[in-house]
Amino acid sequence: MKTQTKQLVNEGMWSNNPVFVQVLGICSTLAVTNLVLNTVVMCVALVFTLSLSSMTTSLLRKFTPRNIRMMVETLIIAFYVIIVDVVLKAYWPQMSENLGPYVGLIITNCIVMGRCEAYGNSNPPGVAFIDGFFNALGYTVVLMIIATFREILGMGTFLGYAVPYFSSEYWDKWIIMVMPPGAFFMLAIVTWIFRSVKMSKEEKTK
């Protein structure tokens, strides 16, 4: 059991990372990473949705007829996403407005459907939960790196607080970093670095 968990952590966070290895969920990666706070909330929402929907899919797997399993999965995912959406609307309307349609779009985030299909559907609920959780965490790590660089370079702040040097007049703010192209550059650079590290590690083990 222990080694299985370890393997799931490693796969979700590194060797099979949903963002820089599988290149899934890019839409939200590009859209919500201009401010660290937005990214944090988005990632918490995804961790919640992914781990629980993977677990629920797994709980129902013995009863769900094969031919309608994707419909059921979509229903489960939508269920959790709506809960997140309602909670944000009621208790954090500002954030709900900032994230706009992207909370609802978690339903179509391919990572969630992908994990439910690939793992939740054929494994017991406990490990399905762990798998979903660490895949979402793998997504979170990459998004946090991108968001941190984008906010500091583009706005001179981190979580809204001014960062020394970057918020002073010596630093000419890179406005492009908070605009959509900045997200593409950052994602490409992060993918490039992580994949290079991963490849050189694999070379060594051979």
Place this chain on the structure above:
Amino acid sequence: MKNKRWFPIFYMFVVTACFSAVIIGFAQMTEEQVKANQTRSFEVAVLKVLPGLYDPNAGAVELHRRFIEKVSEPTDETAGAYTSEQDGKITGYALPFSGQGFWAAIDGVIGIEPDKKTTTNIVIYQQRETPGLGAEVAQRPFCNQFIDFKMNEGDKPIEFRRPGEPLSTGQVHAVTGATQTSIRLEKIINDALDQWRSKVK
């Protein structure tokens, strides 16, 4: 039972019913809170378009108190507009408007000076237009055009022109790449203003 042909349909019905029930319950629990948030964003919008009432540093409670104390409810004389007063004289009108945008309803408030010819500001507090295109109507660059803006006398108080075209009095620039949103918003605002001007005393 699992091999029966009707089973998948039956199963889907049951699962959907279960999940929907939970969500409906959940939505009802938070309904009041959501409504309170909407009221609050409307109140803030009214305060923003009336002269000297809005303070960005004031907390939620303080803003609500100001709305209750300083803003007068619409009467027949003001034709549906909220007003602020000083020494018995009206210092500004805040006219709520609402209508169908490209995707969903657009709700906003437009501020008008006591002369009824100049708009002071506009705030769009609820919209679901395309992010980055139509949604720009709620952003400052577009809305700033309505600060100290002279309206036309005729039946089209505010005319939208294509972005980049030269403007004369009574005209503002529409939003780039959002033709549908702009056309609808122009109609919503003008209808509201027209109706208001024909009724207000």
